[in-house]
Amino acid sequence: MKEKKVIALLGNPNAGKSSLFNQLTGLRQKIGNFPGVTVDKKIGFCRLDAKTDIEILDLPGTYSIYPNSLDEQVVLEVLANPQHPEYPDVAVVVADASNLKRNMLLFEQVSDLGIPTILALNMLDVAEEMGISINSGKLSKILGVPVVELNARQGIGIDGLKYTILNQLESKKTHVNPPILDEKSEVIASEVRKKYNISNKYLAMQYAAQSPKMMFLGDDAQKDLQALVEKYNFNADAFQSAETIDRYHDISGTLTQVIHETGEQKETISEKIDKILLHRIWGYAIFLSILFLIFQSVFSLAEYPMDLIDGSVAGLNDWLKSVLPDSVLVSLLTDGLIAGVGGVVIFIPQIAFLFAFISILEESGYMARVVVLMDKLIRRFGMSGKSVVPLISSMACAVPAIMSARTIGSWKDRLITIMVTPLMSCSARLPIYTILIALVVPDTKVLGIFNLQGIALMGLYLLGFFSALVAGWIMKLILQSKERSYFIMELPTYKMPRWKQVGFMILEKVKTFVFEAGKVIVAISILLWVLASYGPGSEMEQAEKQVIAANPTQTQEELASKIASVRLESSYAGHFGKFIEPAIAPLGYDWKIGIALITSFAAREVFVGTVSTIYSIGADPEDESTIKERLRNEVNANTGQKTFSIATSFSLLIFYVFAMMCMSTIATVYRETKGWKWPLIQLGYMSVLAYVAALVVYQVLK
Amino acid sequence: MVKFPEKTVADLNIGEKGIINTFKDPAMSLKLLEMGCLPGTEVTLDFIAPLGCPVGIRVAGYHLSLRKREAATIVLKPNQA
Ligand SMILES: Nc1nc2c(ncn2[C@@H]2O[C@H](COP(=O)(O)OP(=O)(O)OP(=O)(O)O)[C@@H](O)[C@H]2O)c(=O)[nH]1
Ligand SMILES: [Mg+2]
Numbered sequence: 001m002k003e004k005k006v007i008a009l010l011g012n013p014n015a016g017k018s019s020l021f022n023q024l025t026g027l028r029q030k031i032g033n034f035p036g037v038t039v040d041k042k043i044g045f046c047r048l049d050a051k052t053d054i055e056i057l058d059l060p061g062t063y064s065i066y067p068n069s070l071d072e073q074v075v076l077e078v079l080a081n082p083q084h085p086e087y088p089d090v091a092v093v094v095a096d097a098s099n100l101k102r103n104m105l106l107f108e109q110v111s112d113l114g115i116p117t118i119l120a121l122n123m124l125d126v127a128e129e130m131g132i133s134i135n136s137g138k139l140s141k142i143l144g145v146p147v148v149e150l151n152a153r154q155g156i157g158i159d160g161l162k163y164t165i166l167n168q169l170e171s172k173k174t175h176v177n178p179p180i181l182d183e184k185s186e187v188i189a190s191e192v193r194k195k196y197n198i199s200n201k202y203l204a205m206q207y208a209a210q211s212p213k214m215m216f217l218g219d220d221a222q223k224d225l226q227a228l229v230e231k232y233n234f235n236a237d238a239f240q241s242a243e244t245i246d247r248y249h250d251i252s253g254t255l256t257q258v259i260h261e262t263g264e265q266k267e268t269i270s271e272k273i274d275k276i277l278l279h280r281i282w283g284y285a286i287f288l289s290i291l292f293l294i295f296q297s298v299f300s301l302a303e304y305p306m307d308l309i310d311g312s313v314a315g316l317n318d319w320l321k322s323v324l325p326d327s328v329l330v331s332l333l334t335d336g337l338i339a340g341v342g343g344v345v346i347f348i349p350q351i352a353f354l355f356a357f358i359s360i361l362e363e364s365g366y367m368a369r370v371v372v373l374m375d376k377l378i379r380r381f382g383m384s385g386k387s388v389v390p391l392i393s394s395m396a397c398a399v400p401a402i403m404s405a406r407t408i409g410s411w412k413d414r415l416i417t418i419m420v421t422p423l424m425s426c427s428a429r430l431p432i433y434t435i436l437i438a439l440v441v442p443d444t445k446v447l448g449i450f451n452l453q454g455i456a457l458m459g460l461y462l463l464g465f466f467s468a469l470v471a472g473w474i475m476k477l478i479l480q481s482k483e484r485s486y487f488i489m490e491l492p493t494y495k496m497p498r499w500k501q502v503g504f505m506i507l508e509k510v511k512t513f514v515f516e517a518g519k520v521i522v523a524i525s526i527l528l529w530v531l532a533s534y535g536p537g538s539e540m541e542q543a544e545k546q547v548i549a550a551n552p553t554q555t556q557e558e559l560a561s562k563i564a565s566v567r568l569e570s571s572y573a574g575h576f577g578k579f580i581e582p583a584i585a586p587l588g589y590d591w592k593i594g595i596a597l598i599t600s601f602a603a604r605e606v607f608v609g610t611v612s613t614i615y616s617i618g619a620d621p622e623d624e625s626t627i628k629e630r631l632r633n634e635v636n637a638n639t640g641q642k643t644f645s646i647a648t649s650f651s652l653l654i655f656y657v658f659a660m661m662c663m664s665t666i667a668t669v670y671r672e673t674k675g676w677k678w679p680l681i682q683l684g685y686m687s688v689l690a691y692v693a694a695l696v697v698y699q700v701l702k
Numbered sequence: 703m704v705k706f707p708e709k710t711v712a713d714l715n716i717g718e719k720g721i722i723n724t725f726k727d728p729a730m731s732l733k734l735l736e737m738g739c740l741p742g743t744e745v746t747l748d749f750i751a752p753l754g755c756p757v758g759i760r761v762a763g764y765h766l767s768l769r770k771r772e773a774a775t776i777v778l779k780p781n782q783a
Contacts, residue, residue, distance in 0.1 A: 064736040099764045102738040130763075237732060244735040274749060274758070274765075283752045372767045376753040385756070486772055487756060488733055491765040 004045075004055045005169055008088035010075065010110055012103050013037075013061030014492050015096045016122040019152035021058035024162075028504065029058055030400075032362035033495050034371070036061065036389070036407035039071040041078065041086065048166050057086050063102070065109040065206065066240055067213060069409040079113055080206055081216045090168045091115045092161070094152070097134055098127040098493075100259065104251040105244065108177060111145065112202040116172035118164055119147045126493060131262040139258045145175045153498065177250065178202045179243045188232050192225070209236040270365075270493040277369050287373055290366075292458065294357045298350055299434075299454035305349040306434075310628065313342035332529050336613060340525030343609035344517050347431040348510055354427055355509045356502060358396055363497035367392065368489065375487055381469040382476025384408055385487050387417040391468065394424040395461070396509065398665045402672055410485035416475045418672055419682050420468040422665050425461050425657060427513065428605040432656050433460055435608055438628055440649040464657050471685070517605040524599050524606050525613050531573035532595075532614065539570040568592075568614070587655065587691070588648035588698035592634075604661045647701035651694045658690035709781075711759060712774035714747035720778035721745075727775040738762035739776060 009017040013035030021029050025044030030037055042058045059078065060071035067073040078084050091110050095103035100121070111117040121136055140147040146164045150157040178201060181189060185205065192204040211217060211225035229236070277286060317334045324330045361367050367389065375385025386408045394401035401421050408414040425433070434457070441456045534540070543566040551562075568574050569591070576598060577591030584594050592614050600607040615630045634643040660666070660683050669679040714720055722743050725731035739745070739761055748758040748765060755770040 066732070066736070068733060099762070101762055102764065105736060105738075237728060240732055241728075241735060244732070245740060248735075248738070248740050270765075271748070278749050278751060278758070280750070280752045368767075372751055372756055372758070375769065376751065376755045484729075486730060486733065486769065488737060488766065488768045488772060490737070491758065491767050 004053060005089040006055045006057055006086050007046075007165055008057040008059060008078065008086070008091050009094055010059055010079075010091050010106060011061060011094035012063055012096060012099075012106060013490065015061060015094045015103060016150075016152040017061065017094045018058055020092075020094055020120070020122070020150065020158075020161075021056055023152055023155045023158050024056050028508065031501065032367070033365040033492050034362065034368040034389070035490050035492065036071065036386070036404070037362075039074075039403055039406040041074055043086070046162070048162050052166060052169075054165070054169075055086075057088065062106065064105055064244070065113075066210065070406040070414075073213060076206075076210065076213060077216060079110065079115070080203065080210070080214055082203075084216070088115055090118060090165060090172070092118045092120050092165070094120045094122050094150075096123045096126075097121040098123050098130055098132060100127075100132075100134065101248070101251055101255055104255070105247055108175075108247050108251065109202075111143075111175040112178045112200075113206075114174060114176065114200045114203070116168050116174050117145050118161070118168055119143065119145060120150050120161060121147060122150045122152050124149055125151060130268060133260045133262070135258045135260070139254070142254055142257065143175045145173050179205075179246050181205070184232055184234065185239065188228065188234055191228060195224075196221070205239070208234060209239055268493070273494050274369070274491075277366070278372065283373055287370060294354075295458035295461065296451060296454040298353045298357075298430075299457050300451045302349040302353050306346050309346045309348070310342075313338065313345065317342075328533075331533070332526065336525045336529030337522060339613045340521045340528075340609035341518060343612040344431065344514065344521055344605060347434065347608075348514065350430055350434060351427050351513050352506050352510050354430065355396060355506045358393065359502045359505045360497050361392065363495065363502060365492045365494040368491055371489065372491070378469070378472075381472035382413070382416040382479070383420075383472050384410065384413045384417075384485055386489070387413065390417050390421050391424050391465070394421045394426055397426050397428075398422045398424070398662065399668045402665070402668050405672070410481075410483055412476075412479050412481035412483055413485050415673065415678070416472045416479070418669055419475060419678065420471045422660055422662070422682065422686065423464050423468040423471060423658065425464040426604075426662075428517070428603060428662070429460075429656055431605060431608045433457055433653060435611075435628065435631065436644070436649045436653050439632055439644045440646050460653060460657055463654075467658065467689070513605075517603065520603050521606055521609040524602065525609060528573060528595070528599060528610060528613055531576070532568055532571045535567075535571040535574070540567045543567060543570040573614075586698070587694045588645070588651045588702065590643060592643070593648075593652070600661050602661075602663060604656060604659075607656070647698050650701055651698035654697045655690045655694035658686055658693055660686035660690075708777045710774045710778060711745055711747065711776040712757070712770050714745075714778075716747055716750060719744055719746045722776055723779040724777045725775055726777060730772060730775050734772075734776065737766060738764075739766075745776070745778075 009021055011017050014033065018029045018031050018038050021027070021042070021044060022031065024046045027044045029042055038058060038060045040060065044056045044058070045053060046056050047053050059075050062072040062075045065076060065079065067076050078086055081087060093107040093110055095107065107117065107119055119139070121134060127134065136147045136149055146168065148157060148161050148164050150161060188208050189201050189204045192198065192207045193201065196207065198204050198207070207214070207225055208229055211222050214222070217225070276282060317338050320334050320338070321330065370392065371385045371388045374388045378385060378387055387405070389407070390401040390405045393404060398421055402418050405414050405417045405421070408417060437453050437456050441453050444452050446452050446455065544563050547563050547566055573595050574591065577594040580594045580598065581591045584597065589597065595614060596607050596610040599610045611631065615634060631644050635641065666679045666683060669682060670676060673679070709720070711720065722739055722741050722745060724741060725734065743762055746760040748760050750757050756767050757770055757773050758765055758767045759773070
């Protein structure tokens with residue numbers, strides 16, 4: 001016996017399941033106004049009354065019980081397997097009331113599986129706007145199951161739904177209206193039922209029609225069922241096609257009795273907006289301008305709060321150093337921890353701006369239009385329009401982006417998308433870009449309004465995007481798949497973003513960024529501080545003595561920074577850096593940058609933290625400068641020139657555009673492709689690309 | 703007998719309407735059927751994306767976007783002359 005009753009939320013993509021899930025559980029599952037936001041199942045808990053706690057299951061959206069992609073497959077795996085731990089006791093089919101007919105197909109199929117069902121009419125506000133009204137009482141009478149009215153966005157009708165769920169759990173009502181089977185199918189159904197001890201006839205037919213997609217059956221059963229299909233020459237496609245047509249026929253009959261449409265079809269606001277946003281010429285112009293606006297504001301608007309934070313961190317460090325006694329622990333706190341964490345904290349405003357824009361893109365419904373605009377372009381590069389969602393969301397982070405590729409039905413399109421997605425610049429690269437751009441690109445205005453640094457930033461993002469296209473094109477040539485892909489996608493109506501939701505999302509993402517990156521950075525900063533403060537044997541002391549001996553005329557004070565620098569050089573960290581220096585010198589990097597490179601293999605965002613820790617160890621304690629200034633003043637010991645020269649900085653920028661430096665991404669690709677082959681190929685090609693490109697850039701600009 | 707090419711959704715002009723008759727591609731028809739494109743349903747061509755593909759249609763009370771190649775598998779009823 002299961003401990004808790006399971007209530008599954010089912011429905012078409014974008015019907016509002018996750019919104020309802022959040023209302024019921026108080027959790028914050030991702031919501032967005034395009035089909036295919038949720039790609040995996042998710043469990044939450046809900047209290048119905050004082051003694052009833054239930055499990056709520058949020059599922060990916062699907063148009064029918066016949067899956068076309070991996071995310072939809074999840075639904076079949078749960079519904080077709082009564083032994084599944086999350087097999088629902090009651091199914092709530094969330095239907096978009098503005099489009100009820102299409103939503104009813106899944107309802108009919110789910111209820112024919114014998115699962116007690118509740119029909120939840122959502123988006124009634126949208127339906128009303130379109131002049132559609134539904135008599136839900138009458139619909140409930142015809143169907144024989146409860147029908148509730150909801151607004152999952154505003155949380156209206158939730159109590160009513162809870163009450164209805166309670167009733168359904170007590171006295172289960174089902175609506176059974178299975179397709180009429182021909183003789184041959186009847187025979188097959190009864191054979192499957194006997195063999196697998198299934199009571200439901202429709203479920204038995206699913207076993208016959210879809211066994212290759214039902215992984216839970218196991219190899220033997222799948223083979224058996226295949227043999228059965230062959231024995232009777234059963235045509236699954238014909239069965240599905242006839243079933244769909246029959247069901248729609250029935251549904252039409254039901255709905256004409258309960259739906260009342262007022263007035264003539266007039267052009268809706270969404271249609272008017274689409275006329276402009278999907279216009280033959282203006283469509284692309286508007287899309288490009290939106291991108292441009294995003295990068296401009298990420299750079300120029302975020303600058304003020306960033307400078308403020310940068311200054312405060314530097315101020316805090318100086319203050320701590322002045323009030324606390326000079327000791328090892330204080331140095332660990334100030335030079336190690338605060339310098340490292342400060343290197344991340346200053347990027348919060350930028351990250352927040354970036355997330356705000358992505359979230360508005362997703363919430364408004366424009367994302368789906370971008371998918372349409374890009375489909376033809378991106379198809380030549382081995383992907384599908386649907387790849388745009390992973391590509392755009394990986395501007396935030398590649399990990400959820402790679403998972404969202406599950407909605408892409410074709411295996412080849414999906415694999416290529418996964419392989420090239422990490423080339424899109426994620427938010428962890430933003431700090432590196434920002435700091436290096438600030439060093440080498442002048443903060444001037446172009447044409448009076450455009451910030452040159454913002455343009456440079458956009459250039460780096462575009463470079464990532466175009467290289468993703470090229471990589472996709474090459475993979476398409478190599479993979480040579482004959483698999484057919486198609487692109488059939490519902491266009492949601494435009495919706496005003498819920499600002500509260502956008503706000504929460506920003507808060508959440510910033511929190512994850514700071515804490516996730518923070519954890520790694522704190523660990524690495526401490527490690528780095530230790531490695532940089534201690535060296536093998538007495539090498540560090542000897543180096544210090546040598547400096548003093550070599551400059552007998554200067555005082556300790558004057559030599560302070562020189563001493564710090566040679567001490568760092570002979571520390572453990574210095575040895576590491578020196579060790580890899582020969583490999584990276586052709587790219588224009590010295591051993592200090594080498595240390596930062598090594599540490600950033602764990603995660604890119606560590607780079608800035610490391611750099612700031614390394615340079616603050618070398619710095620004069622009286623030095624009040626911020627990270628930016630410190631980097632600007634840094635001098636390469638070998639060449640006597642500025643370390644962060646134009647050539648080196650651009651070489652580093654290019655390196656980070658291409659390099660696959662993120663353990664979590666590698667782990668995600670491993671999970672999504674079920675093996676080490678693809679993540680290793682990906683790591684390999686991106687590393688080679690990064691090295692070669694950085695080499696070329698440095699050698700050309702030098 | 704001369705066989706006239708059948709008119710498909712891909713041949714519609716923007717704003718033009720048609721009634722679905724059959725499908726040319728059985729595998730594709732499964733997906734189209736579940737999306738509510740049933741024989742006898744009225745479709746209107748809404749937009750053609752800037753590069754000529756995909757196209758957008760209005761069917762069964764909502765908007766659907768599909769590639770031109772896929773639209774060409776949806777055969778329309780001949781116009782009553
Ligand atoms: N106007 C209106 N919008 C709603 C309502 N319920 C949800 N929405 C919006 O509809 C969009 C889709 O909501 P989700 O909850 O992500 O839908 P979903 O069913 O989980 O979608 P998938 O995960 O893609 O299958 C969001 O923009 C919601 O804000 C409603 O009752 N009225
Ligand atoms: Mg969802």
